[in-house]
Amino acid sequence: MEVQIEPSWKQKLAAEFEKPYFAELTAFVKKEYAGDRIYPPPKNIFRAFDLCPFENVKVVILGQDPYHGARQANGLAFAVDEHVPIPPSLNNIFKEIQNDVGGDRALSDCREHLVFMLWGNYAKQKGAHIDRNKHLVLEAPHPSPFSAANGFFGCKHFSKANEYLVAHGKTPIDWL
Numbered sequence: 403m404e405v406q407i408e409p410s411w412k413q414k415l416a417a418e419f420e421k422p423y424f425a426e427l428t429a430f431v432k433k434e435y436a437g438d439r440i441y442p443p444p445k446n447i448f449r450a451f452d453l454c455p456f457e458n459v460k461v462v463i464l465g466q467d468p469y470h471g472a473r474q475a476n477g478l479a480f481a482v483d484e485h486v487p488i489p490p491s492l493n494n495i496f497k498e499i500q501n502d503v504g505g506d507r508a509l510s511d512c513r514e515h516l517v518f519m520l521w522g523n524y525a526k527q528k529g530a531h532i533d534r535n536k537h538l539v540l541e542a543p544h545p546s547p548f549s550a551a552n553g554f555f556g557c558k559h560f561s562k563a564n565e566y567l568v569a570h571g572k573t574p575i576d577w578l
Contacts, residue, residue: 405419405448406448407448407451407452408448408451408452408453408454408455408456409455410455410456410457411448411451411455411456413456414456431447439472441469441472441473441474441475442475442476442477446475446476446477447477448477449476449477449478450477450478450479453478459516460516460517460563460567460572460575461516461517461518461519461563461575462516462517462518462519463479463480463518463519463521464479464518464519464520464521464525464528464529465479465480465491465520465521465522465525465544465545466521466522466523466524466525466544467522467544467546469482469489471489473486474486474489480492480495480545490546490547491544491545491546491547491550492545494545494546494547494550494554494555495545497550497555498545498550498554498555498556498557498558498559498560499560499577499578501555501556502558502559502560502561503560503561503564503577503578504578515536515537515538515566515567515570515572516537516538517537517538517539517540517562517563517566517567518532518537518538518539518540519540519542519559519563520539520540520541520542521541521542521543521544521545521554522543522544522546522549523544525541525544526541529541538562538563538566540557540559540562540563542554542557542559560575560577563575564577
């Protein structure tokens with residue numbers, strides 16, 4: 403199957419694109435787009451991959467239901483375009499970054515040593531397949547206003563990620 407995606411990811415994922423489940427998934431997604439309002443727009447499905455080649459990945463954030471309302475999804479988890487009001491979960495992420503590493507709102511973009519931030523129970527379940535001997539896995543409640551005070555605030559994932567990256571000879575992420 404021909405998938406339009408950034409070349410380094412295309413090479414890494416080529417075998418997956420040829421498997422039967424991927425053809426089934428593609429058919430399902432096309433059917434959903436044809437029948438309902440689905441976000442992000444089809445052109446942005448692989449946006450995160452297109453903006454960050456495989457060799458540049460340092461941190462992967464998994465979170466369930468990262469969008470609060472219609473037309474917020476832009477292909478980057480929790481992010482919204484400039485003209486869209488900041489949803490509550492993203493606002494809480496900004497608060498935790500500010501409290502953890504200081505500074506103003508974060509607007510940054512995003513191998514062998516990766517940091518996975520798993521926010522919420524669904525994301526934690528997906529994290530069961532991550533090799534924790536090879537990667538740092540940080541878990542916290544979802545940044546939603548309903549759960550942020552129960553452990554997302556104060557989790558210090560941003561500074562912990564940078565400490566891990568530095569300890570493994572990587573450049574820390576400028577979260578600000």
